Amino acid sequence: NWDDVLTVDYTRNAESVLQGPGLTGKVKRDAEKKDQMKADLTALFLPRQPPMALAEAEQLMEEWNEDLDGMEGFVLEGKKFARLPEEEFGHFYTQDCYVFLCRYWVPVEYEEEEEKKEEKEEEKAGAEGKEGEEAAAEAEEKQPEEDFQCIVYFWQGREASNMGWLTFTFSLQKKFESLFPGKLEVVRMTQQQENPKFLSHFKRKFIIHRGKRKVAQAAQQPSLYQIRTNGSALCTRCIQINTDSSLLNSEFCFILKVPFESEDNQGIVYAWVGRASDPDEAKLAEDILNTMFDASYSKQVINEGEEPENFFWVGIGAQKPYDDDAEYMKHTRLFRCSNEKGYFAVTEKCSDFCQDDLADDDIMLLDNGQEVYMWVGTQTSQVEIKLSLKACQVYIQHMRSKEHEQPRRLRLVRKGNEQHAFTRCFHAWSTFRKPLA
Structure with missing residues (x-):
């Protein structure tokens, strides 16, 4: 550090420099200070990530899709990957694994030296006459303006085993690597933790069904899906949830399928369009409805309060009280408290967090605008619990000074005992995933 050098008084001798607040003294003090720094709570003081504007998200979506030259889908069937029909793109099942091979155009950037060299050659060719000009033009045409890159996205449902990944690494991945040497990148993703670029290719029609593809599990049972956007229109998903009217919410749109035992219908x-839902999402719900179901189903868009008793409430299993607002969506933040780095650190998850972000061996802090929940995993250490409690208190104090009109209360929640006010902050809350083989 030059500051340390420049602050030295060169009129003093070596002995006096080494004594007291000299360079050695500074090094010693820094070392002591470092030993005392056992916690990094910076994330707690940073402002909440603002939601991305719809126009910005749509522009990103458009750009990423313009670069996309082609997309091929594969799904694990038994012990091998089979080609996924294009009409099934955007439909995912929690017990399945999918592979998407995406080919992107990449503009070629030439170095300035090469450009100068080309210019000189063109000048020389121009001097040689018309034939030279034609040769230069031909050479320019042959010059590739664009190259390509391939990204393989591997998607694993939260109820799928890791066998899909192993099968992929020993079969398809090897094949793709031989087809596109040096141009292949593999991105592994799990359900609801998808890459935004990957999500953009489905243009907000990203549907996650429960169970396994091609297996008509409980086909005669009604099913309910919730459409939700987390922080950005890019992170919009339509996920199957428990068929329970208490999960409805006036700020969201839902899709309810009520099957009949008739062959022709x-x-x-x-x-179902909530009265406080976003108009863009209401339009999207209608689009998804038409994408998900063919003409063999009767389709109906209904506004909250106009539900028909016969099929809607009977299908969903009786009318129950439900939330009429989702104010928490404007405040939700999820922090992870961990000492895996060798010291205690708090990090914030992105706004597109999900249930599987709750790490069993750590403490998580969830702020919903009214309460700060300290979520304790089953494998958390006592040290982490003590330090996380301090971090919670620091955060609540900080938020009190920032948003004094909205003081937070501290709540302790153990894994498996989460209340509705906690679970509703997560899209499609379900049972916890068991460790998979």
Whole structure:
């Protein structure tokens, strides 16, 4: 550090420099200070990530899709990957694994030296006459303006085993690497932790069904899906949840499928539009409804309060009280408290967090605007619990000074005992995933 050098008084001798607040003294003090720094709580003081504007998200989506030259899908069937029909793109199942091979155009950037060299050659060719000009033009045409890159996205449902990944690494990945040497990148993703670029290719119609593809599990049972956007329109998903009317919310749109036992009419499907839902999401719900179901289903878009008793409430299993707002969506933040780095550190998850971000061996802090929940995993150490409690208190104090009109209360929650006010902050809360083989 030059500051240390420049602050030295060169009129003093070596002995006096070494004594007291000299360079050695500074090094010693720094070392002592470092030993005392056992916690990094910086994340707690940073402002909440603002939601991305719809126009910005749509522009990003457009740019990423313009670069996309082609996309091929594969799904694990038994012990091998089979090609996924294009009409099934955007439909994912929690017990399945998928592979998408995406080819992107990449503009070629030439170095300035090469450009100068080309210019000189063109000048020389121009001097040689018309034939030279034609040769230069031909050479320019042959010059590739664009190259390509391939990204393989591997998607694993939260109920799928790791066998899919092993099968992929020993079969498809090897094949792709031989086809595109040096141009292949593999991105492994799990359900609801997808790469935004990957999500953009489905243009907000990203549907996650429960169970396994091609297996008509409980086909005659009604099913309910919630459409939700987390922080950005890029992170919009339509996920199957428990068929329970208490999970409805006036700020969201839902899709309810009520099957019939008739061959010519498979059932009726409703797009339920909450009275406080976003108009863009209401339009999207209608689009998803038409994408998900063919003409063998009757389709109906209904506004909250206009539900038909016969099929809607009977199908969803009786009318129960439900939330009429999702104010928490404007405040939710999830922090992870861990000492895996060798010291205690708090890090914030992005706004597109999910249930599987709750790490069993750590403490998580969830702020919903009214309460700060300290979530304790089953494998958390006592040291982490003590330090996380301090971090919670620091955060609540900080938020009190920032948003004094909205004081937070501290709540302790153990894994498996989460209340509705906690679980509703996560899209499609379900049972915890068991460690998979």
